[in-house]
Amino acid sequence: MTRVDPIDSADARDGRRHRAIVIGAGLGGLAAAMRLGAKGYRVTVIDKLDVPGGRGSALWQEGHRFDLGPTIVTVPQLYRALWSACGRNFDDDVTLKALDPFYEIRWPDGTRFVAQQDTxxxxxxxxxxxxxxxxxxxxxxxxxxxxxxxxxxxxxxxxxxxxxxxxxxxxxxxxxxxxxxxxxxxxxxxxxxxxxxxxxxxxxxxxxxxxxxxxxxxxxxxxxxxxGVHYAMGGLAGMARAMGNVIEDQGGSLLMETQVDEIVVRDGAVTGVRLGSGIEMGADIVVSNADSGHTYNTLLRNHKKRRWTPKKLARTRYSMSLFVWYFGTKGTAHQWPDVGHHTILNGPRYTGLLRDIFIKGKLCDDMSLYVHRPSVTDPSVAPEGDDTFYVLSPVPHLGHDNGVDWADEEPRYKAKMLAMLEEQLLPGLGDKISTEVVFTPETFRDRYLSPLGAGFSIEPRILQSAWFRPHNISEEVDGLYLVGAGTHPGAGVPGVISTAEVLSTLIPDAEVVE
Incomplete structure (x- = not known):
C-alpha cells in the first residue's frame, strides 16, 4: 500500500475534492473508505498496523499464513453491493468458496453435531x-x-x-x-x-x-x-488487500504504520487529526473505525463530551476477550482426516463456563475451543504437506477485579489447551508443531487499542444495541462519524460492513472545492 504526505487544512480545501480521513484500516474502515470514495471524497485511511484488515489481518511466519481474526464470510451479497457501489465486481477481486458442512460441534462424550445448509x-x-x-x-x-x-x-x-x-x-x-x-x-x-x-x-x-x-x-x-457459510480464498486478509486496492484506484491512500493520537476539533467541528509524530492532517470529515471507547476516551480526550463521557463508558459492558493460539504443523496435511475446516470443542460445562467468563471474570481450568484448520480448504496458508491452525478460547477481558497476569499464565493456559486438543481432536499434536504465535487479552489491548482487551468491542446486549449503542454520526462533534464493531449495527463482520452502508446514508456526496 502507498504512503501519503500529510496535507494541511488549507490545502485540503483549495481546488481539491473534499477530503475524508478514516482512522483504522479494519474491515469497517476499509468499507467506509470505499463508500466515501464512491461519493467523490479523496480518502486517506490511517492505521498503526503494517497491513490492512485490523482484526481481519494476517501474520506470515515460516511459510504459514495465520489469519488473525474472522474466518468466514456470510451474507456475501453485502460485499457484492459494496463493490457495486464503487463500480466494481466483487467476484473479480475475491474468490469465495462455499463451506458445507459449516462446522462440527463435539462434546467430551463423543457426541457430534454437524451444522450444514440442507434442511x-x-x-x-x-x-x-x-x-x-x-x-x-x-x-x-x-x-x-x-x-x-x-x-x-x-x-x-x-x-x-x-x-x-x-x-x-x-x-x-x-x-x-x-x-x-x-x-x-x-x-x-x-x-x-x-x-x-x-x-x-x-x-x-x-x-x-x-x-x-x-x-x-x-x-x-x-x-x-x-x-451459506463461505471462506475467502487468501483469507479475510486477502479481502482486506482487495478493499485497499479499490480505495487506491479511487484516488485514495492507505497510510500504514502510523498512529492517530487525537481528533482535532475547532469550534465544535472536526478539522482533521493529529498523528503520534505531532503532524496534523486536515480533513472535511473524520470517520473513526477505532473502538468507540478509544475514540471518545482517547482520541477526543481534550473535547468535553455530552453523552459518551468517561463515566458512561466505564459503565459499559464490553465483550469477553480471547486467548488465541496460532500454530503450524509439519507433515500433517493427511493426518486427522476427520477434522475439517471448523470444529467447536465443548468442555464439560456450558452455562457455568459462560457465567465464569462474562460475569465472574474468572479464568477456569475447563474451556471450550474453536478450532480453525483453513489448510483443508486453502493450501496457500501452509507449506506443501503441512497444516496451519488457529485455536481460540473465550476468556475474561482485562477489566475484572480478579484479573489475570497473562505473561505468567500464557504457558499454563496453552498447555491446558494442548492437552484438550490431543485428547479430543488432534492426537499427537504436540510433536508436530513447527511454529506458533499466541495472542492474549493484552495483545488485543495493545495491537488493536481495544479497551480492556475486549475481543469484539461493546457487548451487544439489548440496552447496548441500536439507539443505545454509539451512533454512526457523533452527537459530540460535527463532522465525526463512527463505523466498526463498537457502533450500530456492529457486532460481527456483516454488521461491521453494514456500518459503512449506514454511514453512506448520512454523508452527502462530495463536491469539488475551487
Missing part, C-alpha cells in the same frame, strides 16, 4: 441428539427468519441515531421477545441441553454472552442457512 440433513442431526425436539427446532428456524428480516435487513441497514427510530420499533421488539436472551429462546424451543448449546452459541462469534445477549441474534441461524 433435511440438518434435521437429521437434530434427530440424532433429540428426536422429540424436531418440532421445536423447526419453530426456532422460523423464529430466526423473522428476526433476520427485522433485525438485520431493517434495523441493521439504517441509522438508529434518533430516539424516535427506536420508539417506533419498540412494539416489534416486544412481539419478538427481544428482552429474552438467545439461550433462553433456544431453551423455550428445545429441551436437549446439547441442542440448546448448538442453537445458542453464535453470539460468542460477536462477543456476546448467550445468557444475556438479546434473542434478536438468533437471526444468525437463518443467515447461515439461507446464504
Amino acid at each position: 433435511d440433513k440438518l434435521r437429521a442431526e437434530v434427530a440424532k441428539l433429540s428426536p422429540s425436539d424436531l418440532a421445536g427446532f423447526d419453530r426456532f428456524l422460523n423464529d430466526s427468519a423473522k428476526r433476520y428480516w427485522f433485525g438485520f435487513e431493517d434495523l441493521g441497514r439504517r441509522s438508529m441515531h434518533q430516539l424516535w427510530e427506536l420508539i417506533k420499533v419498540l412494539p416489534t421488539f416486544a412481539r419478538l421477545r427481544a428482552d429474552r436472551s438467545v439461550y433462553a429462546h433456544a431453551a423455550s424451543r428445545v429441551k436437549n441441553e446439547k441442542l440448546r448449546m448448538a442453537l445458542s452459541f453464535h453470539p460468542l462469534f460477536i462477543g456476546g454472552d448467550p445468557l444475556h445477549v438479546t434473542s434478536m441474534y438468533i437471526l444468525v441461524a437463518y443467515l447461515e442457512k439461507e446464504f
Whole structure:
C-alpha cells in the first residue's frame, strides 16, 4: 500500500475534492473508505498496523499464513453491493468458496453435531441428539427468519441515531421477545441441553454472552442457512488487500504504520487529526473505525463530551476477550482426516463456563475451543504437506477485579489447551508443531487499542444495541462519524460492513472545492 504526505487544512480545501480521513484500516474502515470514495471524497485511511484488515489481518511466519481474526464470510451479497457501489465486481477481486458442512460441534462424550445448509440433513442431526425436539427446532428456524428480516435487513441497514427510530420499533421488539436472551429462546424451543448449546452459541462469534445477549441474534441461524457459510480464498486478509486496492484506484491512500493520537476539533467541528509524530492532517470529515471507547476516551480526550463521557463508558459492558493460539504443523496435511475446516470443542460445562467468563471474570481450568484448520480448504496458508491452525478460547477481558497476569499464565493456559486438543481432536499434536504465535487479552489491548482487551468491542446486549449503542454520526462533534464493531449495527463482520452502508446514508456526496 502507498504512503501519503500529510496535507494541511488549507490545502485540503483549495481546488481539491473534499477530503475524508478514516482512522483504522479494519474491515469497517476499509468499507467506509470505499463508500466515501464512491461519493467523490479523496480518502486517506490511517492505521498503526503494517497491513490492512485490523482484526481481519494476517501474520506470515515460516511459510504459514495465520489469519488473525474472522474466518468466514456470510451474507456475501453485502460485499457484492459494496463493490457495486464503487463500480466494481466483487467476484473479480475475491474468490469465495462455499463451506458445507459449516462446522462440527463435539462434546467430551463423543457426541457430534454437524451444522450444514440442507434442511433435511440438518434435521437429521437434530434427530440424532433429540428426536422429540424436531418440532421445536423447526419453530426456532422460523423464529430466526423473522428476526433476520427485522433485525438485520431493517434495523441493521439504517441509522438508529434518533430516539424516535427506536420508539417506533419498540412494539416489534416486544412481539419478538427481544428482552429474552438467545439461550433462553433456544431453551423455550428445545429441551436437549446439547441442542440448546448448538442453537445458542453464535453470539460468542460477536462477543456476546448467550445468557444475556438479546434473542434478536438468533437471526444468525437463518443467515447461515439461507446464504451459506463461505471462506475467502487468501483469507479475510486477502479481502482486506482487495478493499485497499479499490480505495487506491479511487484516488485514495492507505497510510500504514502510523498512529492517530487525537481528533482535532475547532469550534465544535472536526478539522482533521493529529498523528503520534505531532503532524496534523486536515480533513472535511473524520470517520473513526477505532473502538468507540478509544475514540471518545482517547482520541477526543481534550473535547468535553455530552453523552459518551468517561463515566458512561466505564459503565459499559464490553465483550469477553480471547486467548488465541496460532500454530503450524509439519507433515500433517493427511493426518486427522476427520477434522475439517471448523470444529467447536465443548468442555464439560456450558452455562457455568459462560457465567465464569462474562460475569465472574474468572479464568477456569475447563474451556471450550474453536478450532480453525483453513489448510483443508486453502493450501496457500501452509507449506506443501503441512497444516496451519488457529485455536481460540473465550476468556475474561482485562477489566475484572480478579484479573489475570497473562505473561505468567500464557504457558499454563496453552498447555491446558494442548492437552484438550490431543485428547479430543488432534492426537499427537504436540510433536508436530513447527511454529506458533499466541495472542492474549493484552495483545488485543495493545495491537488493536481495544479497551480492556475486549475481543469484539461493546457487548451487544439489548440496552447496548441500536439507539443505545454509539451512533454512526457523533452527537459530540460535527463532522465525526463512527463505523466498526463498537457502533450500530456492529457486532460481527456483516454488521461491521453494514456500518459503512449506514454511514453512506448520512454523508452527502462530495463536491469539488475551487
